[in-house]
Amino acid sequence: MSKRKADDSHMPIGESISQAQTLLRERLCHQRLPTRPEGVASQHKHLLELLKRTAVHGESNSVLIVGPRGSGKTMLLRCVLAELLTEADVQKTLLQVHLNGLLQTDDRIALKEITRQLSLENVVGDKVFGSFAENLAFLLEALKKGDRSSSRPVLFILDEFDLFAHHKNQTLLYNLLDVSQSAQTPVAVVGLTCRLDVLELLEKRVKSRFSHRQIHLLSSLTFSQYLQVVRAQLQLPDATFPDSKFCHDWNASVKALCEDKSVEEVLQRQFNSTKDFRSLHRLLMVSLCRVSASNPTIKPADLVDASRLFSADSKTNILHGLSILELCLIIAMKHLNDIYDREPFNLQMVYNEFKKFLQRKSHSMYNFDQPVVMKAFEHLQQLEVIRPVDVAATRAQREYQLVRLMLDHTQIMEALQKYPQCPTDIKQWADSAFA
Structure with a gap:
C-alpha cells in the first residue's frame, strides 16, 4: 500500500482534481445514509419496532412522521428500511408501495401506481370494479400465496400525506387505513407530512381508523455539529484516494476553509435559514465547480460567491x-x-x-x-x-x-x-x- 502511495504521489494535478471532484460530486448528489441518524434514536427505535411487527409478525399498523422540511423524515424512514431489509426473510416477503401527494393527485392515479408497483397489471387485466375498495381488496388478495397466514406484508409510504386528505371523500386514505385496522392482510401505512394539524384535515370515518401514532422530528443540530458535517462532506478519504499528497493538502485546505471567518458567517446564515442538508449540498456543489488546475482548492471567496448566488433576489x-x-x-x-x-x-x-x-x-x-x-x-x-x-x-x-x-x-x-x-x-x- 505504502509503495503504491509513493508511486502515485506525483500524479498530474489535473487528474487528481478530476478524481476529487468526481468523488465529492457523487457524495453530494447521492448522499449516503448514516446507519443511525443523530439525535433521533428513540424515533428510530419506535419506527423500526412498528415496521418489524408488520414485516415479521404480520401485524397491521399505521403511523405519521411529522416534522418541518429538512428535519430528516425521509432519511429516518430510509435508515429504518435499510436496517429492516438486512433480515433475509423480510427482504424476500416485504412489498413496498411509494406514493407522493404531489404526483398521485387523485385516487384513480394512485390506484394505477399501486397496481404498477405491486406488478399486478396482468392480474387486473380488463376487470371492471364497482368501487375503489373492491379494486384494492382484489389487489391485496392477489398477493396471497394460498392461505391467509402466508399473505405478503405490504408497506404503503405516503409522502406529502396531507395532500391525500384533499382527495375526493378521502377514499384512498379510508381504504388503506381500514385494511390496516382489519386483520385480513398485514399492511403498514406510513405517512410523512410537514403539517402539525394534519389530523384535523381527516374526515371522522378516516380518523377513527387511524392508530393516532405520531413520530415528531425537530432538528436539534447545533452550529458546531453543522460545521463538522460540512468538513466531513468536503474531506477526501486518506486510505483510498490515489494521490496521497494531494489528499493531504486538500484536507488541510478544507480544515482552514471551515475555520475562516467569512465562511463561518456564510454557513451561519445558511444554518439560521434552513438546517436542510440538501440546501447545504447545493451550496457546496457550486463551490466545488470552481476548483480547477489554477485554483486547486475551494477558497473562502468561492463559498461566499456561491452563497450570494443562492441568496440573490430574482426580482x-x-x-x-x-x-x-x-x-x-x-x-x-x-x-x-x-x-x-x-x-x-x-x-x-x-x-x-x-x-x-x-x-x-x-x-x-x-x-x-x-x-x-x-x-x-x-x-x-x-x-x-x-x-x-x-x-x-x-x-x-x-x-x-x-x-x-x-x-x-x-x-x-x-x-x-x-x-x-x-x-x-x-x-x-x-x-x-x-x-
Missing part, C-alpha cells in the same frame, strides 16, 4: 436588465406607494409622477412620449413586476387600470446600487423622501 435581478425609462417608472411607483401607503395606482398616476421629475430637470434626456411610456409599462406587467388588482376588470382604458407594484423599497434600492452606470440624478430621485 432584483430582473431590474438589472431594464431600460432607464422602465427604471424611472418603477421609482415613480415607489414614490406613489410611499405617498398613498401602498394603495393601487394606474399608468396615468405613474406618468404624472414621472413628469414631476422631468420638470425639475433643465435637460430633457428622459423625455419620452406617452405611447412609449405605455409600452414600457406593459413590459413591466409582462415581467410581473406590476400586477393588475382585478384581472377581470379589462373594460377600463389601459392607462386607468389599477395595478400594484410587486417590489418593496429594499429590492428597488438594492437593484439601483447594482444597476450598471445608473445616472446619479435617478439615484437621487429614488433616495428623495418626496417625489
